[in-house]
Amino acid sequence: MFYILRRANGEIFTLQREGVSYVAVWAEERDVRRSKSANPDLMVYVPAPADERVLRRWFGDRPIRFFLVDSRDPDLRTGREISPEEVFGQAVLPKAA
Secondary structure (H helix, E strand, O other): OOOOEEOOOOOOOOOEEEEEEEEEEOOOOHHHHHHHHHHHHHOOOEEEOHHHHHHHHHOOOOOOOEEEEEOOOOOOOOOOEOOOOHHOOOOOOOOOO
C-alpha cells in the first residue's frame, strides 16, 4: 500500500519535477511522517492511503502521474516516477464516460 498527503478539504499534495506535476506517494506511513517533519509546509496535510477513487474524484479525467519519494531522503527531491498500476496494485479503473 502506498500513502499520499491530503488536506482537510480533500486537496492532494503534488510536487513539480521538470515542469510536470506529480502526486507524491510514499511506500510506508512512517516515511510520510519523516518527510512531514523535514518539511514544515506539509504539516497542513495528513497521510492517507492512496485510494484510486479518491484520486479520481479530485483529478477527474486528467491523467495522474506519481512520484515515489525516496524514503532515505525526506526533502522530496529524490525518488522516481511510478505507474498507476504500481500504486494501486491492480488494473487501473477506466476513465469516467
